[in-house]
Amino acid sequence: MGQHNISSVAHLIAEPVRSVILITLADGSAMSAGALAEAAGVTAQTASSHLSKLLDGGLLSVESKGRHRYYRLAGAHVSHVLESLASVGPVTPAWRTTPNRSAQALRFARCCYDHLAGQISIAVTQSMLTRGFVVEAGERHYALTPPGCAWLQQLGIDIGDLAVGQAEQGRQCLDWTERQYHLAGPLGARLMDAFLAWGWMRRSPATRSVTVTALGWEGLRKHFGVERETCGPD
Incomplete structure (x- = not known):
């Protein structure tokens, strides 16, 4: 993986609201934008902006069920990254x-x-x-x-x-x-x-x-x- 990819992914994860969204989804569940906004303590508009960036960065995937869209981690590899980052430092x-x-x-x-x-x-x-x-x-x-x-x-x-x-x-x-x-x-x-x-x-x-x-x-x-x-x- 090139330096650019590492820095891009690190930047996505480092932002506090996005990190909360990712950690909230780290159990493999799928959640709506509204539920993730509530978990992160931000408005729906703010959550939508962060979710778009996480989708573009390949850290999340989304599926539509009727009128609703549900977000989840793009795969177990994203959860592995989160756990690995959490284990850095005492x-x-x-x-x-x-x-x-x-x-x-x-x-x-x-x-x-x-x-x-x-x-x-x-x-x-x-x-x-x-x-x-x-x-x-x-x-x-x-x-x-x-x-x-x-x-x-x-x-x-x-x-x-x-x-x-x-x-x-x-x-x-x-x-x-x-x-x-x-x-x-x-x-x-x-x-x-x-x-x-x-x-x-x-x-x-x-x-x-x-x-x-x-x-x-x-x-x-x-x-x-x-x-x-x-x-x-x-």
Whole structure:
């Protein structure tokens, strides 16, 4: 990528209103211009101007449904950029110890585009590594092992084209609040879909935060060895 492209993208992301819009969409959702204007605290006209620039810059896509237009990130690669930028520099002690419940909820569990992030995701990833279900493979990747494949099938997860040993099926995503890698890529997305389908977790309708249900804590303890008492807040 040329210097011009890097500077152009950086300029688009750096503007405060546009950064809020992008972060609001970082869970993979699609939202109207009005909803994004409200999230960013600006007028509809101002939001429209910023949305046009993000579309022209290739960071957003838009789809029309009837009279309404809905915006979403142009792809997972945009979410990866946002998470990577957030991970640059130290997480301040104030952020880690903040009494703000919304911030605590995001640190504990949140959507990172199509996969799980936060403290609970780190615990799940470490469990899979410890149990030999995935192994580190090459630079910033995880590979599914034969025991891991069998285990996922026993859980009822359709592994589909997730071939054993292929590193591109699991990606190491640097968690910006924990400074550790969590599982992303197709394998991370399959797990997130399963957690939601089983009722183990619920996505917040208003933020990127994810709530673990009572059924989820039971399943996480049984299948991942992740205990509620040692893994953060409710």
